[in-house]
Amino acid sequence: MAKQFLKGNEAVVKGAIIAGVNSYYGYPITPASEIAHAAAKYLPLVGGTFLQAESEIAAINMVYGAAASGERVMTASSSPGISLKQEGVSYCAGAELPCVIVDISRAGPGLGNIAPEQSDYNQVVKGGGHGNYKCIVLAPNSVQEMCDFGILAFDLADKYRTPVYILADGFIGQMMEPVEFPETVPDIPKKPWAILGTKETCVNVITSIELDPDDLEKHVNKLQKKYQIIEEQEVRVDEYRTDDAEIVLVGYGIASRIAQSVVDQLREKNIKAGMLRPKTLFPFPKKQIDKLANSVKSFLTVEMSNGQLVDDVRLIVNGRKPVHLYSRVGGNVPSIKEVHDEVMKIMRVS
Amino acid sequence: MNDKILKKSKAFFDVYERKSGSDKLTTTYCPGCGHGNLHKLIAEALIDFNAADKSIFISPVGCSVFAYYYFKTGNIQAAHGRAPAVAVGAKRAHPESIVISYQGDGDLAAIGGLEILHAANRGEGITVFFVNNAIYGMTGGQMAPTTLIGQKSMTTPRGRTLKNEGYPIKMSEIIATLEAPVYVERVMIGDAKSIRQARKAVRKALKLQIEKNAFCFIEVLSACPSNLKMDPKQGIKWVQDVLQKYYPLGVKKDISEEFERKDVSRDNFDPSQLQNILNITESKIDKGKIEQFKNNEFTHEFRIAGFGGQGVLSLGTVLSEMGMRHDYQVSWIPSYGPEMRGGTANCSVKISDKKIGSPLVANPTVLIAMNGPSLDKFENDVISGGTIVYDSSLIDRKPIRDDVNIIPIPATKMADELGTTKAANMIIIGALIKKLGILSIDVVLDSLGEVMKNKKLVELNKKALLKGIEYIKSL
Numbered sequence: 001m002a003k004q005f006l007k008g009n010e011a012v013v014k015g016a017i018i019a020g021v022n023s024y025y026g027y028p029i030t031p032a033s034e035i036a037h038a039a040a041k042y043l044p045l046v047g048g049t050f051l052q053a054e055s056e057i058a059a060i061n062m063v064y065g066a067a068a069s070g071e072r073v074m075t076a077s078s079s080p081g082i083s084l085k086q087e088g089v090s091y092c093a094g095a096e097l098p099c100v101i102v103d104i105s106r107a108g109p110g111l112g113n114i115a116p117e118q119s120d121y122n123q124v125v126k127g128g129g130h131g132n133y134k135c136i137v138l139a140p141n142s143v144q145e146m147c148d149f150g151i152l153a154f155d156l157a158d159k160y161r162t163p164v165y166i167l168a169d170g171f172i173g174q175m176m177e178p179v180e181f182p183e184t185v186p187d188i189p190k191k192p193w194a195i196l197g198t199k200e201t202c203v204n205v206i207t208s209i210e211l212d213p214d215d216l217e218k219h220v221n222k223l224q225k226k227y228q229i230i231e232e233q234e235v236r237v238d239e240y241r242t243d244d245a246e247i248v249l250v251g252y253g254i255a256s257r258i259a260q261s262v263v264d265q266l267r268e269k270n271i272k273a274g275m276l277r278p279k280t281l282f283p284f285p286k287k288q289i290d291k292l293a294n295s296v297k298s299f300l301t302v303e304m305s306n307g308q309l310v311d312d313v314r315l316i317v318n319g320r321k322p323v324h325l326y327s328r329v330g331g332n333v334p335s336i337k338e339v340h341d342e343v344m345k346i347m348r349v350s
Numbered sequence: 351m352n353d354k355i356l357k358k359s360k361a362f363f364d365v366y367e368r369k370s371g372s373d374k375l376t377t378t379y380c381p382g383c384g385h386g387n388l389h390k391l392i393a394e395a396l397i398d399f400n401a402a403d404k405s406i407f408i409s410p411v412g413c414s415v416f417a418y419y420y421f422k423t424g425n426i427q428a429a430h431g432r433a434p435a436v437a438v439g440a441k442r443a444h445p446e447s448i449v450i451s452y453q454g455d456g457d458l459a460a461i462g463g464l465e466i467l468h469a470a471n472r473g474e475g476i477t478v479f480f481v482n483n484a485i486y487g488m489t490g491g492q493m494a495p496t497t498l499i500g501q502k503s504m505t506t507p508r509g510r511t512l513k514n515e516g517y518p519i520k521m522s523e524i525i526a527t528l529e530a531p532v533y534v535e536r537v538m539i540g541d542a543k544s545i546r547q548a549r550k551a552v553r554k555a556l557k558l559q560i561e562k563n564a565f566c567f568i569e570v571l572s573a574c575p576s577n578l579k580m581d582p583k584q585g586i587k588w589v590q591d592v593l594q595k596y597y598p599l600g601v602k603k604d605i606s607e608e609f610e611r612k613d614v615s616r617d618n619f620d621p622s623q624l625q626n627i628l629n630i631t632e633s634k635i636d637k638g639k640i641e642q643f644k645n646n647e648f649t650h651e652f653r654i655a656g657f658g659g660q661g662v663l664s665l666g667t668v669l670s671e672m673g674m675r676h677d678y679q680v681s682w683i684p685s686y687g688p689e690m691r692g693g694t695a696n697c698s699v700k701i702s703d704k705k706i707g708s709p710l711v712a713n714p715t716v717l718i719a720m721n722g723p724s725l726d727k728f729e730n731d732v733i734s735g736g737t738i739v740y741d742s743s744l745i746d747r748k749p750i751r752d753d754v755n756i757i758p759i760p761a762t763k764m765a766d767e768l769g770t771t772k773a774a775n776m777i778i779i780g781a782l783i784k785k786l787g788i789l790s791i792d793v794v795l796d797s798l799g800e801v802m803k804n805k806k807l808v809e810l811n812k813k814a815l816l817k818g819i820e821y822i823k824s825l
């Protein structure tokens with residue numbers, strides 16, 4: 001199929017449209033606004049709804065209403081806006097409503113700045129809102145993946161009746177790369193549970209309330225069971241030159257693009273470096289990291305957050321090997337040279 | 351009419367199976383509570399208008415959270431304050447359905463103040479029922495935004511004061527000031543007469559949605575005897591004698607006669623047109639020409655910088671698009687964030703025959719400086735043996751570096767000669783193509799039509815490109 005040179009933020013919308021998205025509700029915020037711009041441009045043309053909501057809170061609750069009504073629906077925002085959406089995402093998870101949330105994350109805390117950061121990891125990957133829930137989290141590192149995950153996210157959301165995040169940083173949203181569009185037709189499952197405004201669906205109710213602790217425990221356990229299946233079946237990971245690697249860099253999003261360049265440079269110097277890139281942050285590639293922990297000498301996570309990712313890697317490596325952290329925050333992106341030097345430092349010491 | 355209200359409406363379940371506990375026949379509402387009465391009025395109207403089957407009832411967080419125990423309609427339970435937003439999601443999804451957004455005073459007038467205001471202001475085709483009982487019923491009697499001055503509650507134990515809590519809020523009056531709402535009325539669940547009036551209002555509001563997708567807002571003064579610590583009769587009397595004084599009943603706005611049916615339908619869409627709509631088109635460039643030309647084993651990293659408005663970012667995208675049409679790997683990344691200050695712009699482009707790792711450029715092989723500050727800022731970053739192209743009509747100093755190729759181009763001046771300063775970036779692209787030799791001039795000229803968004807500018811840009819090429823030849 002034809003190639004197009006696109007911004008990540010536009011590609012994710014085109015992917016969503018190919019997936020048959022019906023509606024988009026969102027509130028502007030840099031560096032995610034082009035998603036709203038593209039949705040505003042295209043959704044009415046494909047018989048859908050675009051609405052600029054009065055706030056991120058309103059937007060996620062419109063998403064909740066549309067998802068309850070059986071639609072493929074999405075919203076997008078950046079970090080402060082995601083903070084505001086969290087209650088609504090928790091409701092979606094509790095009521096088992098499929099929807100897609102794109103987070104083009106920026107630097108915090110507070111107003112921070114609009115430059116890329118990966119400090120939403122915890123609030124997106126660990127549930128984020130109240131209650132015992134998790135969302136599937138896809139972490140694209142290219143514009144092509146913004147498009148591909150824009151499609152995949154809806155399929156997973158419907159398959160598991162769960163909110164799905166696409167977590168990207170400001171650079172993945174802002175950069176342009178060629179995209180090849182797949183020739184797929186949306187494969188939307190029937191949703192017999194949805195509210196369609198018909199006689200047949202009058203027996204349906206969408207709610208997350210369970211007054212009785214035993215009932216709620218049953219419901220929460222059912223959710224955990226679902227997350228377990230997701231962990232078994234939906235891990236996606238990219239391993240780059242890890243076969244004989246002595247040090248493995250772990251990173252996602254833009255950090256993984258840098259890590260990959262570092263690996264190439266190191267390999268030219270015959271240093272056995274590799275990279276593991278989680279494409280899904282939940283489910284996290286536990287098995288793959290666990291396996292590498294037996295063969296490598298050390299790990300280095302490269303992240304634009306204060307060790308949020310390294311915690312998860314360490315949990316799996318469990319002390320078997322050193323897991324180092326290279327972190328830049330505040331909107332700074334680690335340079336190839338910095339990361340390269342960090343690896344050299346680690347290799348010299350060990 | 352009383353008969354009708356007493357007989358259970360078919361819009362209610364016969365047995366409330368969703369309700370926990372053994373009593374599945376009575377509601378969760380306290381005796382004398384306004385919610386129960388209002389539920390009956392709504393249910394009756396839905397049956398009379400043959401609309402129950404296509405209704406979607408949005409229940410709030412508050413004592414009416416369990417409306418779905420009772421209403422045999424589609425039911426969506428919303429987060430505290432967000433019922434109108436949820437209603438919007440449902441109504442937009444099913445324009446033919448009847449969507450009811452039902453809220454208490456804490457829900458609508460406090461935490462959900464913004465959602466109701468904007469749903470009303472957009473004139474969403476939904477019906478809002480607002481139960482004003484001047485208290486937070488569900489959470490045990492805290493102050494509501496509608497609690498009266500002097501009224502005691504758990505959080506105003508000495509009574510609400512102007513000094514601390516300010517005036518009780520009159521939502522109907524506020525909503526009535528907006529352009530879009532069609533019908534706004536405040537009614538009361540008090541004596542039989544007031545209930546008759548409430549019934550009329552409920553029916554009118556629902557009918558207006560059914561017939562015209564009109565946004566209607568019905569505020570219902572209502573008793574919460576439990577939290578007023580009164581018996582049901584006293585509670586209702588308090589609503590009549592006290593609450594009503596501050597919140598005058600009546601129609602606050604009614605433009606239903608002249609209001610024309612609102613079209614809430616979505617536009618038609620022919621899926622076979624998807625590619626056209628998304629502008630996904632196959633490139634028509636002759637693949638043979640590309641194959642003949644293709645370079646191997648190179649990676650160019652560009653930093654392109656200048657004033658905003660000089661076409662710096664589009665210089666980068668055009669270059670990238672040309673690279674893409676040669677089947678190279680390309681990436682483009684704008685400066686944004688902390689780098690973006692004071693009207694300057696820059697972007698980084700990579701073009702390579704190999705997969706591109708990091709799209710970021712720290713040390714460009716080529717710097718294109720369109721103004722003085724850009725040259726100052728980035729000159730030292732260029733790799734040794736690299737190239738600096740600069741607009742010599744705007745930059746009066748020469749680069750200091752002696753280990754790089756220096757190409758001055760009076761691009762702005764040349765563009766002015768073509769009749770538009772805006773063509774300067776294209777002149778530079780022409781020069782680069784000639785200089786670097788990674789792109790086929792033929793293919794680039796063929797691609798311009800596909801790459802330029804504004805088709806009227808294709809010819810002009812072609813001229814500019816050729817001018818840039820000629821300039822390099824003449825050096």
Ligand SMILES: Cc1ncc(C[n+]2csc(CCOP(=O)(O)OP(=O)(O)O)c2C)c(N)n1
Pocket residue numbers: 411412413414430453454455456457458481483485486487488489494
């Ligand atoms: C985000 C959030 N904040 C607070 C609450 C607690 N809460 C539940 S109902 C309610 C007030 C309900 O009062 P009102 O809307 O007047 O409804 P009523 O019970 O009086 O009908 C509050 C504060 C909540 N559920 N969610």
Ligand code: SF4
Pocket residue numbers: 378379380382383384385413483487488573574575576577
């Ligand atoms: S507490 Fe008040 S609002 Fe709630 S059911 Fe009882 S009377 Fe009604």
Ligand SMILES: [Mg+2]
Pocket residue numbers: 454455456481482483484485486487494
């Ligand atoms: Mg109340």
